[in-house]
Amino acid sequence: xxxxxxxxxxxxxxxxxxxRDQARRRLEGKLTEDQFKPLRLMNGLYLQLHAYMLRVAIPxxxxxxxxxxxLGDIADKYDRGYGHFTTRxxxxxxxxxxxxxxxxxxxxxxxEMHAIQTSGNCxxxxxxxxxxxxxxxxxxxxxxxxxxxxxxxSFHPEFTYLPRKFKIAVIAxxxxxxxxxxxxxxxxxxEQNGEIGARFFVGxxxxxxxxxxxxxxxxxxxxxxxxYAEACLRVYNRYGRRDNKYKARIKIxxxxxxAEEYTRxxxxxxxHLLGQGIEPPRDELERIKPFFxxxxxxxxxxxxxRSDPDFALWVDRNxxxxxxxxxxSAVISLKPVGGIPGDATGEQIRTMARLAKxxxxxxxxxxxxxxxxxxxxxxxxxxxxxxxxxxxxxxAPNLDTVEDIIACPGLDYCALANARSITxxxxxxxxxxxxxxxxxxxxLKLKISGCINACGHHHAGHIGILGVDKKGKxxxxxxxGGSEAEDVSLAKIxxxxxxxxxxxxxxxxxxxxxLKHREDGERFLDTYxxxxxxxxxxxxxx
Amino acid sequence: MDNSLGRSPxxxxxxxxxxxxxxxxxxxxxxxxxxxxxxxxxxEPGDDARVLVPFLDRLALIEVNFPAYTDGRGxxxxxxxxxxxxxxxxxxxxxxxxDQLSHMRRCxxxxxAPDTPLDEEDAKRAFATWDNVYQSAADRRRTIQxxxxx
Ligand code: HEM
Ligand code: SF4
Numbered sequence: 001x002x003x004x005x006x007x008x009x010x011x012x013x014x015x016x017x018x019x020r021d022q023a024r025r026r027l028e029g030k031l032t033e034d035q036f037k038p039l040r041l042m043n044g045l046y047l048q049l050h051a052y053m054l055r056v057a058i059p060x061x062x063x064x065x066x067x068x069x070x071l072g073d074i075a076d077k078y079d080r081g082y083g084h085f086t087t088r089x090x091x092x093x094x095x096x097x098x099x100x101x102x103x104x105x106x107x108x109x110x111x112e113m114h115a116i117q118t119s120g121n122c123x124x125x126x127x128x129x130x131x132x133x134x135x136x137x138x139x140x141x142x143x144x145x146x147x148x149x150x151x152x153x154s155f156h157p158e159f160t161y162l163p164r165k166f167k168i169a170v171i172a173x174x175x176x177x178x179x180x181x182x183x184x185x186x187x188x189x190x191e192q193n194g195e196i197g198a199r200f201f202v203g204x205x206x207x208x209x210x211x212x213x214x215x216x217x218x219x220x221x222x223x224x225x226x227x228y229a230e231a232c233l234r235v236y237n238r239y240g241r242r243d244n245k246y247k248a249r250i251k252i253x254x255x256x257x258x259a260e261e262y263t264r265x266x267x268x269x270x271x272h273l274l275g276q277g278i279e280p281p282r283d284e285l286e287r288i289k290p291f292f293x294x295x296x297x298x299x300x301x302x303x304x305x306r307s308d309p310d311f312a313l314w315v316d317r318n319x320x321x322x323x324x325x326x327x328x329s330a331v332i333s334l335k336p337v338g339g340i341p342g343d344a345t346g347e348q349i350r351t352m353a354r355l356a357k358x359x360x361x362x363x364x365x366x367x368x369x370x371x372x373x374x375x376x377x378x379x380x381x382x383x384x385x386x387x388x389x390x391x392x393x394x395x396a397p398n399l400d401t402v403e404d405i406i407a408c409p410g411l412d413y414c415a416l417a418n419a420r421s422i423t424x425x426x427x428x429x430x431x432x433x434x435x436x437x438x439x440x441x442x443x444l445k446l447k448i449s450g451c452i453n454a455c456g457h458h459h460a461g462h463i464g465i466l467g468v469d470k471k472g473k474x475x476x477x478x479x480x481g482g483s484e485a486e487d488v489s490l491a492k493i494x495x496x497x498x499x500x501x502x503x504x505x506x507x508x509x510x511x512x513x514x515l516k517h518r519e520d521g522e523r524f525l526d527t528y529x530x531x532x533x534x535x536x537x538x539x540x541x542x
Numbered sequence: 543m544d545n546s547l548g549r550s551p552x553x554x555x556x557x558x559x560x561x562x563x564x565x566x567x568x569x570x571x572x573x574x575x576x577x578x579x580x581x582x583x584x585x586e587p588g589d590d591a592r593v594l595v596p597f598l599d600r601l602a603l604i605e606v607n608f609p610a611y612t613d614g615r616g617x618x619x620x621x622x623x624x625x626x627x628x629x630x631x632x633x634x635x636x637x638x639x640x641d642q643l644s645h646m647r648r649c650x651x652x653x654x655a656p657d658t659p660l661d662e663e664d665a666k667r668a669f670a671t672w673d674n675v676y677q678s679a680a681d682r683r684r685t686i687q688x689x690x691x692x
Contacts, residue, residue, distance in 0.1 A: 007674055007686040018671055021664075022641065030661065038612065039641055121612070151676045151687070157648035158621055158679065161614025237618050242587075276625055278678040280687035287690060 001064055002147050002291040004112045012114050019043045020102045044115025045101050048413050052096040055118035060128035060146040061089030061366040065353040068364055070111040072349030078104055083349055085342040089127050089366040094413050121162045123153035127169045129177045130367040133292055134375035136323040142172035142189050144288040152226045159233050163240035164248035179484035181213045184250045192219045202232055203254030206454035210490050211251040214259040227279045231270035295361035300326040300380045311386050314397040326379055332372040333396040337433040338426050341407045342370030351392045359385050369406055402444040403429040406457055410450030417450035419467025419474035424448055427504045441511055444524045460484035462525045464491040476503035481528045495541055506540055513539045556654040564603035591619035598628045608636035617649045624650035624680035640664050644671040650680030
């Protein structure tokens with residue numbers, strides 16, 4: 001795992017001091033709330049319905065047990081005993097007091113963490129593949145490249161007041177586990193003629209105008225990676241729309257100019273910037289890489305004892321093939337049936353930290369699906385791990401099933417919400433669990449947002465649910481056929497919306513259609529793609 | 543037509559140059575391109591800084607206006623001018639606040655004329671925010687990555 005040197009630590013410490021100073025000036029009345037707002041936002045502090053929310057950055061979703069323990073302690077010390085893991089591979093706390101914020105940031109800085117650039121119109125925390133460095137199917141570990149970009153994007157002097165927020169994802173496998181093409185910039189590390197380089201996709205996003213990022217460059221040599229990213233951002237900073245915040249994301253610029261024209265402008269800027277010598281020395285990447293070297297794997301058993309059916313089910317559902325055949329990556333589901341997706345108590349967070357230390361070389365990952373990964377678990381240790389997880393109420397065997405729902409905070413917390421997301425998620429998972437249908441349905445990605453901002457990725461759900469406001473009543477639109485993976489697509493709306501009871505029933509109805517029509521080995525999404533919307537519509541609206 | 547948007551030099555609150563303050567009014571970017579003798583120009587957020595590149599030799603002052611601090615186009619304008627070799631005064635004017643100073647300085651601004659004068663102590667601290675920096679920018683400071691590999 002990456003470790004700060006004194007330079008990195010000094011940068012974070014400087015920022016904590018800067019924020020203390022900003023908070024002081026706010027309290028002394030030298031800053032108006034309007035002037036203070038973007039500053040607190042850049043430090044991850046959001047004002048929500050009932051309290052402040054603090055977002056903590058987890059660069060590329062990777063953290064160690066000491067950091068995870070600190071996150072659990074913060075939940076107990078400053079929040080109401082909970083932390084909420086989010087689709088941005090971050091954690092946020094929903095009940096923060098403004099006067100505690102600087103102390104929390106100082107606690108975080110002690111474990112090399114911060115809340116820098118987790119909101120505001122700047123380059124946000126960079127996301128990546130949650131199985132990076134562990135999976136069998138990657139070209140290289142994408143995280144050294146993400147780390148290089150983390151440094152470049154931190155406190156970037158030119159790109160701190162962009163037209164809108166800016167999200168970057170980096171992956172290095174054909175399989176996309178990071179929703180790469182739904183980011184402002186998606187980077188795929190690829191190999192061409194024996195050389196490693198970066199493929200750039202620009203202009204993806206969700207929100208009210210979902211778009212899939214087009215590829216604008218199939219290969220950027222590694223010693224020009226930062227320069228190329230800088231060119232992409234500069235064109236956006238200069239020409240992205242600032243007249244309308246709903247049209248300010250880079251996806252709109254790319255769409256309005258056309259991918260070709262945007263690319264032309266980037267290439268021109270890139271050619272210019274190459275002459276400016278802004279690329280970090282190539283040795284820097286070589287310095288970063290060893291931080292992500294393999295831990296000392298050992299050969300061991302490759303099979304588990306399946307005599308306990310509950311354990312066997314969990315192994316089948318929640319463990320994923322590893323590059324070393326005596327290991328797996330184990331997913332800790334934060335989706336217990338009827339629970340709040342992504343929530344964990346301070347105690348549970350510390351338990352996960354302890355288990356990571358004991359069974360996974362001290363490493364954890366946050367998934368964009370709001371679950372936690374122990375990336376390197378010995379197959380021989382799985383039973384012991386599962387036993388402890390189960391005891392801590394962390395053993396739900398439901399990865400990628402209909403119970404593994406992504407849901408945004410919705411009306412329970414969020415000031416922008418039209419409708420509740422959490423209760424809908426709870427009811428749907430309870431419904432399928434009670435009817436014991438989860439297993440039968442197989443992989444089914446259900447995603448819920450409480451408003452058009454799409455924090456819950458509903459556009460990318462095999463089944464998506466969007467909360468809308470219908471004459472002052474909570475109403476839910478259903479959509480089908482989205483995917484955030486390598487087969488990326490945007491979901492289509494089925495038709496008129498439903499009330500809460502209605503949407504829970506509607507989800508069941510569409511799964512019935514799937515079961516009726518599915519052919520061998522088809523997932524819900526595959527069946528939908530083969531048979532189209534009509535049979536689903538027919539069943540829903542008759 | 544009067545294109546003069548002049549400000550008196552005493553409104554400049556912070557200046558990191560030793561030369562004489564240019565005391566003539568600025569003209570708009572359009573006027574500057576038409577008018578062969580203008581030596582001071584003012585860039586608005588929507589202007590393309592690159593059209594000034596052919597005239598940089600004769601310019602002694604370029605003001606970049608920030609009508610609202612949230613509009614960050616002026617940061618790119620500043621860097622582009624410095625990258626093109628401009629060495630005259632580059633002045634940030636308008637909604638310039640404490641917390642933008644360190645980034646503006648890095649982008650090549652060397653004079654600051656905020657609409658509302660800033661607290662001198664706060665500003666001093668703000669200019670000194672970063673002991674070291676992660677990116678190469680107009681200030682040409684050696685980056686952390688370069689320092690690591692000396
Ligand atoms: C509760 C307070 C929150 C507020 C006020 C909020 C606000 C917003 C807004 C306004 C957008 C639309 C941005 C745009 O399209 O330009 C957005 C998008 C998004 N938010 Fe949130 N959000 C909140 C919580 C969350 C949480 C908890 C998550 C993670 C689970 C999250 C993840 C996202 C994602 C993934 C997007 C879509 C990004 C895209 O458009 O590309 N947000 N949010
Ligand atoms: S999707 Fe809407 S309701 Fe949900 S968190 Fe985002 S802004 Fe709030």
